[in-house]
Amino acid sequence: MAQNENLDSLFARLSFEALFLSKKGICIAQNQAARDLFGYTDDEAIGRPGTDWIHPDDRKLVAKKMQEDFAQPYKVLAMRKDGSTLPCEIQAKNIEHNGQKIRVTALRDITKQQIIEDKLNEKIRELDVITHSIPNSIWKAKITNDGEITETYISGSADQLLNLPSGTINNDWKKYLSYLLPEYNALIKETIQAGVENPGKTLTVRYKVKKGDGTIAWFSSSGKAEQRDNDMFAYGFTYDITSEKEKEDKLQDLMATKDKFFSIISHDLRNPFTAFMGFSELMLRQVEKGQYNNIEKYARAIYSTARSGGELLSNLLDWSRSQRGKISFKPEKINIHDLFHAVLMFFEEPVKSKEIKIESTIASDISLVADYNMLNTILRNLVSNAIKFSYRQSSITISITQNIDMVILKVQDQGTGIEPEAQAKLFQIDTNQSNPGTEEEKGTGLGLILCKEFVDRHNGEIEVESEPGKGSIFVVKLPAEQPKS
Structure with a gap:
């Protein structure tokens, strides 16, 4: 009786949570908090297995913890006398009491905590x-x-x-x-x-x-x-931000395009007209004086300036239309041998003036499906570029070959060549800068940029091989056929 009084006294002091004493898994005592929480009287509780206070789903877990003398707190679903359940935190510890091994088990109602969790x-x-x-x-x-x-x-x-x-x-x-x-x-x-x-x-x-x-x-x-x-x-x-970055890059390209456009209009396109007026004035004065010795010289200069200005204006208009999406792509079967010779006729005067020899190997039966105007622009600009940077009395070699599905055009000159750092900028509108030719011929750099755009429209490739002082080779590879739209 004294032992039970000691237990009751102990439980009375620890009444903030449900406490059980068990021996070999059987309940031997409970405190008032346990009675209030679970509804069992002492007569009903004492002698019951400790797992009776646990929901069946968690009983194996509790039995395992008891066998292991597990002392850390863990969560279980507890069960009252009336069958209702409540979440509890359980913690148990083995103690020695009056020479006997007793397990003290505490069950704390965590319903409010669980609701919050x-x-x-x-x-x-x-x-x-x-x-x-x-x-x-x-x-x-x-x-x-x-x-x-x-x-x-x-x-x-x-x-x-x-x-x-x-x-x-x-x-x-x-x-x-x-x-x-x-x-x-x-x-x-x-x-x-x-x-x-x-x-x-x-x-x-x-x-x-x-x-x-x-x-x-x-x-x-x-x-x-x-x-x-x-x-x-x-x-x-x-x-x-891929989409935004593409728009940003496109905007930067447009700004560079605008800057290049105004630069050409304000400077490069004005130069030919200045030359026209200068040579025309000289011719007029010579005629007024009845002196005709230099008329042919001035006429050739005017022609050369007109040809250069016309080429510049043509590139400028093509480039402007291309930027606005106004150039339609109309592929057709083209005999490239005939087109090439038509392009060469356009350069008879500058070739003769610089005493340049043009050597070509182009089979008469080579043809491809391409846009005529774009291909004409590509050929015209590559040949013009080669003439511009060729030294007097040098030669230009042009070859056009065809394999199974590709036409390969090569234009090689023996001119000034291109520095490696400048090669990377040849086809970029925002960084491209045109250098004067071997005899101070002017340019804008638009020609090669147009070549790149038009080659891309044909799903082709354009490459450059160059070494300063040893000339350049421009290589254009175009599919012999264009995919059907």
Whole structure:
């Protein structure tokens, strides 16, 4: 009786949660909180297996923990006398009492806590659904003192952005970075370091990625870092800006086109007219004086200037129409031998003037399906370019060959050649600069740019091989047939 009084006294002092004493898994005592919570009287409780207070689904778990003398708290679903259930946190510990091994088990009602946790988990699920549905990826990361990324969260939208199966990234920062093009890794590290050094400042970095399907895309990540206690955390989002970047690049091209256009109109196109007026005035004065010795000289100069100005104006108009999408593509079967000789006739005067020899190997039966006007422009500009940069009394070699499905045009001169850094800019409107020819012939650089545009329209390729002082070779490869629209 004294023993039970001691137990009752002990339980009375620990009445904030349901307590049970058990021996070999059988209940030998309970406190008042246990009576109130589960509804069993002492007569009903004492002698019952301890698992009777546990829902059948969790009884094996509790029995296993009892066998292991498990002492850490864990969650179970408990069951009252009336069969109703409630979530509880259970914790048990073996003690020695009056020389006997007794297990003290505490059950704490966590219904309110569980409701809060369920609501929180529901909010987390809702947030997860929202972040997965947003096309942009949301992320959070802890940044160590040495700039390493740990404890990352990356929303599932990252998989969608990278065209990957759901769950591929799975909050793995290194795996995400593996899809960046290698040349951007250093930029990402620099931006992270800048964020650490400037807490609260929003930073943006643009970089290229290779998606799961192999396509290359532009991504932009924006975020900021903040200090919390002794730790640094970064928050931000990432989105695909490929479409915006293409529009931006197109706008830059248009601006460069506009600048080039006005530059040509204001300077290069004015020069031929200045020359016309100068030589015409000289001719007029000679005629007025009855002196005709230099008339032929002036006439040739006017012709040469007119031809140069006409070529420039033709390129300018073609280029302008091309930029506005006003040039239609009308492929037809063309005998390239006949077209080539028609083009050469246009250059009889400058070839004769510079005493240049043109050597050609073009079979009379070579033909291809192409747009006549575009092909004429390509040939005309390549030959004009070769003449412009050829030295007096040198030669130009032109060959046109045909294999199974390709026509290959080569124009080789023995002129000034092109520096390597300038070769990369030949076909770019925003960086191209035209140099004067060997006898100070003027140009705009539009000719080669037009060649590139028209070759691209034919699904062909244009290449240049050149060495300063040793001339240049321009190679154009065009399909013999064009795909049917």
